[in-house]
Amino acid sequence: MTIYDISKKAGVSIATVSRVLNGSSNVSPKTKQKVMDVINECGYSPNVFARGLGLDSMNCVGILCADSSDIYLAKAVYYIEQALRAGGYNAILACTGYSLETRKASLNMIMKQRVDCVILVGSSFIENNDADNDYIREAAEKVPVMLLNADFDCPNVYCTLCDDFKSTMDATIWLLNHKRKKILYLYNSHSYSAIRKLSGFRSAILMKELDLDKNYEQFYDGPRDNIDGVRDFLLSVRKNHIDFDAVLCADDSLASGALKYAKASKLSIPKDLAVIGYNNSILSLACDPDLSSVDNHLEDQCNQLVKSCIQILSGIETPQKIIFSGELIERATT
Amino acid sequence: MTIYDISKKAGVSIATVSRVLNGSSNVSPKTKQKVMDVINECGYSPNVFARGLGLDSMNCVGILCADSSDIYLAKAVYYIEQALRAGGYNAILACTGYSLETRKASLNMIMKQRVDCVILVGSSFIENNDADNDYIREAAEKVPVMLLNADFDCPNVYCTLCDDFKSTMDATIWLLNHKRKKILYLYNSHSYSAIRKLSGFRSAILMKELDLDKNYEQFYDGPRDNIDGVRDFLLSVRKNHIDFDAVLCADDSLASGALKYAKASKLSIPKDLAVIGYNNSILSLACDPDLSSVDNHLEDQCNQLVKSCIQILSGIETPQKIIFSGELIERATT
DNA sequence: CGAATTTATGAAAGCGCTTACACATTTTTA
């Protein structure tokens, strides 16, 4: 079933069929209807390859993320895929892992698929050493690059992010205002947003005219979903005589580990220890007690990102940076 | 940069370039090397559309799942995508939702993309009313259909699944052998695997010569990640004078809710109430106490599924059904 | 009402690749 079959049945040329298929204006209503009827009757749909060859576009965008099984990234990928499909685009997915090399390889692979656009999900795509970000600049020379949760200045790169700096600062201030004296900041990534969060934490400390202390910025270097590992890590931190009455976490899984730590240390939550997570994922409700967490409006961010994406692909001008703000959801751990 | 450019630079015809690109045997080693050198030098890669047009294949498989943000499905999608890519295939992802209509629509959409194969992730794709599964049979007439976690007899359909019947039966028997008298089976789906699990539960009860009681098979009809909803649901079950000393759950999120229920009812775990989850996801470690859960070797299943998939696409004969067995991971809730 | 526009349609030339077929060259066989 090709465009020729349709053109024959409808008694028109293939050019006309193609025109109605592509919504060209120069077709008379009668002809259009006639062709549409035949198309529906035959259940015809054009061959994507041939169409791609002609248009050099497949109505397809590439979604890259480090690890689509990470709860947070999985949510993001889901929202993005849904929004893309609602907008008439297909999504091809590639998980890159966290290393620069594998990311480059994945991006190349995706670009070869002639996607109309790539969406990079997660700030781990941006390296702190700016020279290492050339791979993104190169991609942006060919197609629009959308970044979720990262901030990157470059033509043809569009960012949608949460103001992690402010959210973390606010959460820290909130803790300080609620009588917490020694807040431990716990993080597990050196990505752009992780760094921004850390700065927010520091700024809050300084703003309250307290002293910065590196002992209160702990980096957990284990696998992301190893909750017991986080617990053990905090136990060892405590053993080093670092005393804290609150843990502010860059991620809910870390916070989940912090709760396990509290239990292992027989600390009462939130009396002896306050815990705040980040992302407000399902983990924050699976925990016991229910975890307070910073919600960064992921769904809104994803919808906005895709909206921008589709606008750009339609040739409509679009702001290069859209910033959402986070919100502390107070539950039983604060 | 097209195949013509390469052929000129290498001083051969485009047919020869195409041959080395496709690993045809009829090229002399010298020519092959010469062409490869030019290709590498120019960083050329063939246009996927043109190639697709010629071969009617894009080296791409479609992954369908109801909801890629579900922890379990997200893991599966991740493993599958990784394995596919390692095998040289691209993955296009579509989330279908749980209704038959949206599933059909998504499958149609994916088929139009001329994927070489579709992978249906999760037993929710199989309807209990067999006539409703015709949409899968139709798809299977065009491309191989791989099913994860479902059992479906049909030419060109290949299933990789866990023996949920046996796993659930074993878990039930385990509970009975450990002095639990009144086991509540809690589930939230009518999918194929959910039904299989339920049968496993019933078989165990019967095997121990106990009586089946519908009151001990409770269906939770809320959103999948609403842990508090599960808690409330169990509270209402209890209020109806249904007394139980163990909850066997079809999913970790249900089990997570059961733990919340225990806490709300001031029940001690596992003394007053034993809880077993299913899937052994990250939730089972975020819970308090650590949740016992049935592990169904998801990663192995996914790798096997993709292995089968690639074999089929390479024309190698492959078993139509591969069954893994589950394993109860005992933790603090039993 | 005839000339100038506008609108609707078709013919045909690509898009970049694969591959059947033809042909030239080399190797094997009797």
Place this chain on the structure above:
DNA sequence: TAAAAATGTGTAAGCGCTTTCATAAATTCG
């Protein structure tokens, strides 16, 4: 050593679509 077979390479015909350009038909205008 000539005939047969195997090997290596090129030519050209698609694959199914989009789109330019030419042309025919309908509309507008002076």
